[in-house]
Amino acid sequence: MSDDIPFDRSFDLPPGKVEEIHPGVRRVLCNNPGPFTFKGTVSYIVGRGRVAVIDPGPLDDAHIKALLDAVRGETITHILVTHTHRDHSPAAARIKAATGAPTFGEGPHRAARELHLDEAPRLDASGDRDFRPDTSLADGDVVAGDGWTLEAVATPGHTANHMAFALKDSEILFSGDHVMAWSTPVVAPPDGAMSDYMASLEKLLHRPEAIYLPGHGGAVRDAQRFVESYIRHRRGREQSILSSLVEGEADIPALVQRIYIGLDPRLTRAAGLSVFAHLEDLVERGLVVTDGSPSLDSTYRLRG
Numbered sequence: 001m002s003d004d005i006p007f008d009r010s011f012d013l014p015p016g017k018v019e020e021i022h023p024g025v026r027r028v029l030c031n032n033p034g035p036f037t038f039k040g041t042v043s044y045i046v047g048r049g050r051v052a053v054i055d056p057g058p059l060d061d062a063h064i065k066a067l068l069d070a071v072r073g074e075t076i077t078h079i080l081v082t083h084t085h086r087d088h089s090p091a092a093a094r095i096k097a098a099t100g101a102p103t104f105g106e107g108p109h110r111a112a113r114e115l116h117l118d119e120a121p122r123l124d125a126s127g128d129r130d131f132r133p134d135t136s137l138a139d140g141d142v143v144a145g146d147g148w149t150l151e152a153v154a155t156p157g158h159t160a161n162h163m164a165f166a167l168k169d170s171e172i173l174f175s176g177d178h179v180m181a182w183s184t185p186v187v188a189p190p191d192g193a194m195s196d197y198m199a200s201l202e203k204l205l206h207r208p209e210a211i212y213l214p215g216h217g218g219a220v221r222d223a224q225r226f227v228e229s230y231i232r233h234r235r236g237r238e239q240s241i242l243s244s245l246v247e248g249e250a251d252i253p254a255l256v257q258r259i260y261i262g263l264d265p266r267l268t269r270a271a272g273l274s275v276f277a278h279l280e281d282l283v284e285r286g287l288v289v290t291d292g293s294p295s296l297d298s299t300y301r302l303r304g
């Protein structure tokens, strides 16, 4: 399904090592590899002397120490968070405690829509409910430090509060989990919403940045073309779901089995959530119907 996206999985930065990947931009990898985090979370340090940290990462002592060591003799003046998943934001509190730097982000963790009855306990494992930014950012807000300026680019979809950050006077966008070179992100209701996600992809097509630095893995080059392939990929998956439903009504496990051939078993649940996200969007758009609110257990059919 995904060979239409020019993925780049080359990324061999050892955890804890500080690497300057662009003048004034350093990155440090946390040692939290996994099926959703790739090699681990990548934290960024922007500027020299008085710096910003983007996505301090999970509560991982070694990583927090590596970040603080990386800026020894310098001052962290800003802590920015792309979104409130546990692999991105929890260390913000510890970095703040160590440095006094204020935190910036769109807002606390929240679902993209109201929860249906009994839905929350199953789907709520990855959110960081403790993070509350000292300063809430809206789309277009600018955070300026010593020699660097970041523009907040609201990019909901992976989470409702996802923000990317454009580095002024450069080609760089810190893209968080919205766009990554190694994989597509999970878009799973109720944290995420497919309609928001697609709109946020379209939004990036109209921006000038050519290089994305994501929260996992290496840089996205030729970003516009890459985002176009992301959009095509999701539209293709939507088409597969619709084609599958032409054969008759189906539930989510049946659709996953039909659509994802050779799927890593660890990703079955995520695939189900992704199909759910598409179905929720298709129901909203009136192309697919189900009884009651769309849920993981519902049966779906084409609108007759």
Ligand SMILES: [Zn+2]
Pocket (backbone or CB within 6 Å): 083, 085, 088, 158, 177
């Ligand atoms: Zn995430």
